[in-house]
Amino acid sequence: MSAELQFSASDSASAALRASVAGHSLATAQWCARLGWPVHPLAAGRKTPASNCRDCRTPGHTAAGCACLSAGRWCHGFHAATLDQRRIDHWWSKHPEFGVGVACGPAGLVVIDIDAHEAQPPARDRLLPGIPIGDHVDLTGISTGFHTIAVLAALRGMPSPAEDTTTLRVRTPSGGMHVWYRAGDPRRWQCSAGSSQGRALAWQVDVRAHGGYIIAPGTTTSAGTYKVLGEVRQPAVLPGWLAQELERTGHLPAPSVPAPRPVPPRARQAVLAAGGGADTDRLLAAVLAPVAACAQVSEGAGFSDTLNRAAYTLGGLVAAGRLTQESAERALTETAATARPGQDRRAEQIIRSGLAAGLRRPLNPGSRR
Template sequence: MTTARLSGQVRLRAARARTWRRTAPPRLMGHALAAARRGMAVFPLWPRSKTPSLHGRRDCDGTGVCSAGHLGWEQRATTDPDLIRHWWSESPSSNIGVACGPSRIYVLDLDTAHGEQAPEPWTGARHGRDVLAQLAEQAGQPTPATFTVRTPTGGLHLYFRVPADSPLRNTTGRVGWRIDSRGQGGLVVAPGSLRRNGSYTVAHRGPIEPLPAWVADKVAPPLRPEPEPEPLAPTTPLSDIRRRRYLETVCAGVAHAPPRTAHDALVRAAYTLGRLVAGGEFTDDDARASLHIAAHHRRIPAHEADAAVTDGMTAGSRYPRQLEDRN
């Protein structure tokens, strides 16, 4: 091969490389890479969906990245641009999920009224942002301004920085009417993602500010009162039938929880059953299965239900108790 021909091929390869570098990545891949540059750990969602597309525990075959144990979307979320390019090359239309815990962010989800009248003390509010403004005024603080994303339905996601060891988890309505939040164990949909009714767009492109202390106080889990000491006197144990009915009653409180209270109801039920599992009344498997069935009936996403059940049962296990026949 002549020197001229060889140098021509070198120049051709160099030109192709320059063209590849100038070519913009597919639209959603570009948004995923942009989120990662902000420090957000991302992972793919099903197209036009809010549901993670990475395989779940039930579908895990224990190979590849899960060879040492199943890794869920929260553990696999990444800022690695090469892995992000791989994922979105495989599925260019996948929406983008942000794992809040690994990203060290906490997100306030402010929703629209959707035609509902605001209850007391939020009378007159038409959106979660109105409630947040009222809460800020009561705290003597300005309404938080931070990186904000507008959802397809007119809601707002306010992103805040939190420490890596932040204990703050998801809440539903704890802060106020039409205000939910996402933290450890939670996800949000990143800007650029598409739903049937529109797209997620950046509403305020400022930096992600630290979570204000007064907001952190609002979303912190309430302190649980110390349970009364259980009597040491012998008690008559419940029959298996009555024990099963008790389990069904506790879980029914989750399945039929009022709107926007199901998550907290699930945590409370898990706490109650966690105490009884520790006391030997139920097996861990029976309690978890019943709680997950109730959560499914109440349409709580499986990943949120798993975190809520684990948190509640772990807390309850520190205070074992037993049932007794009071008849």
């Protein structure tokens, strides 16, 4: 371990912190991965990702050109996030002092990060972006993100996310709060900072989504521990009113229509080799096309749901005698590997579950799910 990542034996505070988190971080990382949340290490006692090579500190060095990622080493923060339990066990067993970060985009999460640092509010047009606040409105007492998100919710006739007891909420060491939600659909919600003069939901309210990460509950830093509030341990679906506010404030990318992506030849050959005719081949291409199209983006795109639907449909075709289970599994595996390389174990679980469900409901020719 590099000196940067080690705790000094002479530093009693750091030594105590290491003792308190040893074993807990691995359990936290494993728990997150079981929920389908890819995880990556955070530097010991800090909120920032752990580095793994000197090149990471070199200007111009990017995740795309880093050998660490292809070798299965942590590097570049959420770009290294994984669901692989063996890799997770290796990383955190060797470095129990590491914290746990969750890559929000691949996990399908939208986290509202509410800041509690009291400060003088900014100009009125930046308090709630896009919502004019007249000079006659008294802003006395507004000094944190808890105030601004409460005002926004009240304007929409809704309770503040900070008071949402139906979802996972985490108290931060600084007194702020992380309110966790599931996206609920494949839209790629974008990150933002509440202090930004560009995209922002509310002053002192950050949004963690695609292109960002969130600190896992239970993680301990030099400032304290991220503690779950209440009894709820799972994120609820992002409320409709909040999704509308995020869309209004520019938290979606510009609309784009990806070019059609062909189904991998080996996937189609698997069916043809099993005796599938031209009709089956065309049907297979139609079923697998949405899975193949997920390769157009590096994360998100509703990959898990898309692969599950394809597996369910092919399971129904297997049950109806249109193709063999072996050829269906091979076609799904080949297509998933092309769309999401390096996620074989996750894809295998989804395929197995989807096929099993589809096998119980034969799909007659011409029918649709």
